[in-house]
Amino acid sequence: MHILRFDTKIAWVQGIASWWRDRLHLHPSLRICLPSGNTPTPIYAAMAQSVARGEASFRGTDLFALDEYGGLAPSDPGLCVNMLRKDLIDHIDIPANRFHWIDTQAPDVDRVCRDYDAAIGAGFDLTILGIGLNGHLGLNEPGSVPESETRRVEMHPASISASAQYLTHSNTPKWGVAVGMRRLLESREVWLLASGATKAEIIQRTAEGEIGVSVPASLLRYHPNCSLIVDGEAGSRL
Ligand code: PGA
Numbered sequence: 001m002h003i004l005r006f007d008t009k010i011a012w013v014q015g016i017a018s019w020w021r022d023r024l025h026l027h028p029s030l031r032i033c034l035p036s037g038n039t040p041t042p043i044y045a046a047m048a049q050s051v052a053r054g055e056a057s058f059r060g061t062d063l064f065a066l067d068e069y070g071g072l073a074p075s076d077p078g079l080c081v082n083m084l085r086k087d088l089i090d091h092i093d094i095p096a097n098r099f100h101w102i103d104t105q106a107p108d109v110d111r112v113c114r115d116y117d118a119a120i121g122a123g124f125d126l127t128i129l130g131i132g133l134n135g136h137l138g139l140n141e142p143g144s145v146p147e148s149e150t151r152r153v154e155m156h157p158a159s160i161s162a163s164a165q166y167l168t169h170s171n172t173p174k175w176g177v178a179v180g181m182r183r184l185l186e187s188r189e190v191w192l193l194a195s196g197a198t199k200a201e202i203i204q205r206t207a208e209g210e211i212g213v214s215v216p217a218s219l220l221r222y223h224p225n226c227s228l229i230v231d232g233e234a235g236s237r238l
Contacts, residue, residue: 001192001220002227003207005235009042009195012231016193017046021056023126028060030125033179035066035138036083037166039130039193048091058094064120066129067138068102069163069173070109070152078166078173102177113150113177120150120183127187131194134158135202135215139178144216149180181219190226192217194234203230204237 006012020043023030034040050056068080076082081101089099100119106112129137134156140148141156153176155163160172184190194203206217207228213219220226230238 001207001223003235003238004227004229005232005238006230007232009231009233012195012229013042013046016043016191016229017050019191020047021050024056024058024061027125028057029062030060031062031064031120031123033064033066033120033124033127033129033184033187034084034088035128035130036080036087037130039195040128041087043193044088044091048088051092058092058098061094062098062100063089063094064116064124064179065101066127067178068104068176070104070175070177071173072104072167072171074105077168078163083166104177109152109177113152116177116179117150117183120179123183124187125189127184127190129184129190129192129217129220131192131199131202131206131217132159132162133198133202135206135217137178137181137184137192137216137220139176140181140184140216141178142214142216144178144181145213146181146185146219146222148178149182151178151180152176153178181216185219185223187223188225190220190223192220192226192228193230194228195231197233197236199230199234200237203228203234207238 211218
């Protein structure tokens with residue numbers, strides 16, 4: 001795991017956006033797995049600005065949502081697909097059929113998981129990840145093994161409480177679907193992103209603690225091309 005640390009959050013956003021533009025220039029048909037949540041929001045805004053200025057294009061890319069909550073209404077702003085649309089997809093030039101998301105409303109969720117895995121096909125070129133305070137990656141909660149497939153998961157109590165920050169009501173989700181650890185670990189390149197002081201402890205455990213399923217993000221240390229990209233606050237205990 002390469003550790004890249006920027007002093008300020010602004011530099012962190014600009015650095016990541018600049019690398020992302022470079023990847024898109026070199027490989028216009030990248031297949032990218034993307035998280036929702038607060039961590040990537042300013043980076044998505046920077047990428048949307050890059051597209052508006054003609055400095056980047058997502059026309060040839062395929063973008064895949066990393067995870068999704070179950071049991072929320074399709075229009076709920078807290079659904080990962082809706083957060084991704086609002087923060088990125090609605091502002092970039094990706095054709096509609098190249099944005100892939102997980103339909104947890106469907107009657108047969110296991111089938112949705114199998115179909116999603118089939119759509120991922122040969123795998124991701126780039127996987128961008130945030131990290132939960134419990135070390136989860138998407139909804140790969142503590143206990144998720146490296147071989148885990150895209151599947152329905154029961155949410156960890158910490159993730160249930162954390163989901164409240166994305167909701168405008170108190171009906172927090174209890175389950176969801178996660179792209180499995182296998183797919184994340186098979187990705188050709190992985191960027192694990194964190195900013196802010198609240199992430200400092202879990203970042204330290206991820207990068208320097210024991211590698212194991214109790215901190216799923218620590219499993220990325222087995223990945224040959226994974227970068228942990230932090231701002232000064234998130235990296236303050238390293
Ligand atoms: P956050 O969520 O980006 O909103 O901090 C990260 C996560 O829980 O995976």
